[in-house]
Amino acid sequence: MQLSICSVLCSCKIIITFLCCGPSLNLTFLYLCSNLARTSTVMAEFGRFYEQQYAVALFNSVRYEIEGGGNTQTQLLHRKDPLKNKSIFSGSLFQYLEESKKWRSRFLYVGDSYNISLYESKAAHDRGLHSKGVINCAGYRALTSMEEYLGLLNNNTKAKSASAPFLKCPTQFPLILWHPYARHHYFCVMTEKEQKKWHAVFQDCVRHSNNGESRSSICTVFRLTLHLFLCKCICFILANLVMETLHPELKNLIVPRLKGKLQQRQRDWMLISDAVYRQVLSQTKTQHEALAQVCEVERPRLDSALRTDMDQIITSKEHVSAKIRALVLPCIEQLVRSKVQPYIHSILEALMEPTSRGFSEVRDILFSELVEVSKNTMNDSSREKLGEHMDKISMLAFHPVKMQSCYEKMEALNLEGLQQRCDVSSPSVFIQRAQILMRQQMDNAVHTFEQLVHQSLDGHSAEDLCKTIQRCQDRVLKKYDHDSSTVRKKFFREALLQIIIPYMLKQLSPSCSPDLPKFKELIFEDFSRFILVENIFEEAVLQSVSKDIMMAVKEAAVQRRHNLYRDSMVLTNSDLNLHLLGEDTIDWAGQFGGVKGEKQGGEMANRKRKQIVSMIHLDGIPLPYESCQEIPGVDCIPEEYEGQAGQDLESKKPVNPVQHVPIEKEPGSPDGVNEIRDLINPKTYYTL
Incomplete structure (x- = not known):
């Protein structure tokens, strides 16, 4: 399945925008097309390996089923579906948007799949609207320091170590999802407590998406472990394998032709790399699914032959x-x-x-x-x-x-x-x-x-x-x-x-x-x-x-x-x-404590899943940031609100971080007779 020129142009439009015009542009695209075709070459080689090992893996599986195994009996019970009706975490933070080059409030939802869904607001999520995007964290690294991110960025683009990043985080608590080939995602929060909690959640998403596998599993010919057939991030591993050779050559060809300041060149190269990576990933997914489907169609015939001739096959192998x-x-x-x-x-x-x-x-x-x-x-x-x-x-x-x-x-x-x-x-x-x-x-x-x-x-x-x-x-x-x-x-x-x-x-x-x-x-x-x-x-x-x-x-x-x-x-x-006990999760709240809000059913109940990690509430700050406003400056973001003895009343008022003004107390009911009389017959003061 070779890549066509049209598909390359469609997915890599960003290259046209940033590369210089003239003969070098045509040369770049011809080189790009020939190199992206390596995906098909890698997948063809992997396909032959996959088909060979599929039959061997099926033989080992049927043999184990017939002869049985001597695995150690565990003492602890295993749960079938631990995350049923559960979500990991959700909350509002600020995200840097490449399109507008501004920081905006976003509501992030991490469900049981550990994918990060981005919504314009919590209300948009609760109404079941489509997300603004979904981040699969396979291959990413969660960072909490602009210095660490800058070091990785400079290594990736061969820039000077003293150069500044192309964006400035408006708070002291950034959260960055870094990937060697795909687009980076930038977030920030207002307190260290939020940063630690979100960082732990992001790390768990990365860990779950990677599933303990690495790219090195592919590079060896050690087929006995069958990692390639069991790990769920196989398509990402194959795409990374293609990019390991494709990425440096593209960088050497394209980066010298980019124009503008260093920060702009860094941003442009990241967008180009992301476009190429998405194209390679799309092709590996398509071809892997087709390959797996062909092998599954062949499985009944292989299984029948194995069960018929198992003794002869074992004797021949020995x-x-x-x-x-x-x-x-x-x-x-x-x-x-x-x-x-x-x-x-x-x-x-x-x-x-x-x-x-x-x-x-x-x-x-x-x-x-x-x-x-x-x-x-x-x-x-x-x-x-x-x-x-x-x-x-x-x-x-x-x-x-x-x-x-x-x-x-x-x-x-x-x-x-x-x-x-x-x-x-x-x-x-x-x-x-x-x-x-x-x-x-x-x-x-x-x-x-x-x-x-x-x-x-x-x-x-x-x-x-x-x-x-x-x-x-x-x-x-x-x-x-x-x-x-x-x-x-x-x-x-x-x-x-x-x-x-x-x-x-x-x-x-x-x-x-x-x-x-x-x-x-x-x-x-x-x-x-x-x-x-x-x-x-x-x-x-x-x-x-x-x-x-x-x-x-x-x-x-x-x-x-x-x-x-x-x-x-x-x-x-x-x-x-x-x-002999049950394997499903026990609904303790439903059986002993009663379930609140059970009136919502179906799709609404699915969106109202119980959240494992508790929300963060900051006193005096109107959370969550529902409106998609620009993030405030660093000086206007308080970390915590702790009352101090020497402050005056005005300084004790919480500050709205978006509008930069004190939040006035909502008018309430009068507490005494004199206050009621003052409301009926307000006193007027004249200044001479």
């Missing part, structure tokens, strides 16, 4: 695997002994330290929140109050602000030195994956606590409620300790494999790959779609290094430095009735 292992094992073992084993423990230690501190912080927050529920129940043991407290704690795992301290522990991960040796582009993939696991474990623990408490309510008096909650708390913490240990050990093993396997394949491919094609003759043609010699070679590499990785993780568990259970310490599930 025969070929034995031949390949006999050939490549000496080279693999030599590489493992000399260049892998000496570094496994240091890599593992670098991963374990921040990860264990993050999971420990999750446990501390869980414990403090459960203790708070217990204390509140002691003061008031009514079912209504219990429902109110349980309703607040139910969404703890999805509260970006409360979970921020856990996520920050993982930010300390440092793989410096390893990145050059093993070609690890960035530790961010491991950071975000661990943070997502922290959120999952927190939600599993909270959900299990909810189910235990809900089950214990039947047949218990109010006097026993406190003791019941305490017992549920102790049981949940024990289960969390077991599951968090299991999850961390699995995360360490997968992270080590993701770091080491690509490095080993890169080292072994020159000597081993030329001999692999001859083994294809040993595979029956009917089975050739399900058995690939490249995959068997990678499985041999995986199995050879897995023993050392497992041993390193076991030794770490024996040391007990990071609160890891030894594999021999298998906790039996003493709660035989626990897994």
Whole structure:
């Protein structure tokens, strides 16, 4: 599916506006068209890889279904749809608009999809009007400093480090969504408290959209993990892969031809890059959807063939695997002994330290929140109050602000030195994956606590409620300790494999790959779609290094430095009735506290979802900023309004940040007889 000249001109109109006229313009567009066609080249290569691995993945899935697996049984329950009828956050802040080059008030709504929807006002959102735009945060970074943003911008455009940005934030509290290729989004708020809350929300949106995946997953030929078929940001990864080579060449060609001051050239280049990126992303989405649809159509036939000939396929694969292992094992073992084993423990230690501190912080927050529920129940043991407290704690795992301290522990991960040796582009993939696991474990623990408490309510008096909650708390913490240990050990093993396997394949491919094609003759043609010699070679590499990785993780568990259970310490599930409990979220407010505002139904009820993060209210400031006014100057934005003893009455009046005038008190009813008489017979004063 090649790009046509018309489609390029349509999506990249901005280039016509900013590039100089003349022969260079035609040269630029011819160069642009030829380079955008690389998207089709990359997608064609990916398509062949996808179709091959689709059949292998289906074979592994059916084999696992038939033979079963030995996964460790978890102690905590899992919730099916935790964010049903919930939204993450919404509120008003100021956004810089490229079209008018002005700051305007905007209402932002973050739903359960973690996409950021922008509305002109809260009223527009409540009426169900279309949003002004939607931001998918995949690939973005959330910044809170103009200096940090300026550094990234200068690196991207090769500008002088001392140059000023092309926009000036009118407050001290900016929020910027930065992307290496797509359009940047600029916001600002009026207090540090707002900034921290919005920054936590934006980071959660980025984390959820990336889903713990990275661009490096594509660049390796390690097919066993099947990241490409499972991660939901595959189209963004493919688009970024195209832009990695396309972006620098376009920049070298276009940026020197841009006119105007440095700030204007920076703005123009960002708009051009965004137009190209959107075109590439649109094409990758279209072709990936078509590719997935073709494979799904083929699936029933493949599934039938697999179930009919499964035994023969397994036998054939084992025969070929034995031949390949006999050939490549000496080279693999030599590489493992000399260049892998000496570094496994240091890599593992670098991963374990921040990860264990993050999971420990999750446990501390869980414990403090459960203790708070217990204390509140002691003061008031009514079912209504219990429902109110349980309703607040139910969404703890999805509260970006409360979970921020856990996520920050993982930010300390440092793989410096390893990145050059093993070609690890960035530790961010491991950071975000661990943070997502922290959120999952927190939600599993909270959900299990909810189910235990809900089950214990039947047949218990109010006097026993406190003791019941305490017992549920102790049981949940024990289960969390077991599951968090299991999850961390699995995360360490997968992270080590993701770091080491690509490095080993890169080292072994020159000597081993030329001999692999001859083994294809040993595979029956009917089975050739399900058995690939490249995959068997990678499985041999995986199995050879897995023993050392497992041993390193076991030794770490024996040391007990990071609160890891030894594999021999298998906790039996003493709660035989626990897994018979419900998997859905309990509506505590509806069952025990009553639901307010239930009269709105259907679409209106969907827009009135319960918000997980509480709104920010500033005393004296008319929030939210419903009118789309220009933002006030820096000097007129107060951070907080705190009454002080020495102020006069006029200085105590809150100031309207838009009109820059004190907000007058609304007229009220008179409080005394004399005031009523003054209203009936007003006194007139004459000045001589």
